[in-house]
Amino acid sequence: MVQVTYVAHDGAETTIDATEGDSVMQAAVANDVDGIVGECGGAMMCATCHCYVDEAWAERTGPRDEGEDDMLEGAASEITERSRLSCQIKLTAELDGLVVHLPEEQL
Template sequence: MAQITYVEHDGTKHVVEVAAGLTVMEGARDHNLPGIEADCGGACACSTCHVYVDPDWAARIPGMDDMERDMLDFAWEPDPVRSRLTCQIKVTDDLNGLVVHLPEKQI
C-alpha cells in the first residue's frame, strides 16, 4: 500500500491508501474522489485524469511513453515537467507519499 495525496484545485486534500498494482487513477476512483473523471476507464485514450505531480516526485515516477505524451496535448493547461495522466502511473510501495494536484478543470 502507498499513501497518495490528491489535492483539489481549491486546496482540499484527500489522503488515501492505494494498493500496489493499481494506478493512481484507480485509487481516486475506488475512494470516490472528485476531479479525476477517467472517461476512458484508464485506456490512455483521453486526458480527463490529468494531474500535476509535485516537482520532487516528477523525476521519481517512471517516465511516460509516447501515447501518454500525445494525450497530454489535450489536457487542461499541461505542464511540460509536472503533467501526468493518473491512469499511467502504477502504484508501488516506492510511491508512498506521492502528492498529485488536480487542474482547475478536466477537458
C-alpha cells in the same frame, strides 16, 4: 497499501490508502476523489485523468509513457512539464506518500 495525497485545484487535500499495483487514476476513482474522471478506464483514450506530479516526486514517477504526450494535448487544463495521465502512473511501494495536484478542469 500505498498512501497517495490528491491536492484539489482549491488546495483541499485528500489522502487515501491505495492498493499497490493500481494506477493513481484507479485509486482516485475507487476512493471517490473528485477531480479525476478517468472516463476511458485507463485505456489512454480520453485525457480526463490529468494530474501534476508534485515536484518532490517527479523523479520517482518517471517520464511520460509513449503516447501520453499526444493524449495530454487534448487535456482541458494547462499542460506543464509535470503533467501526467494518472492512469499511466502505477502505484509501487516506492511511491508510498506520493502527492499529485489536480487541474481545475478535466473536460
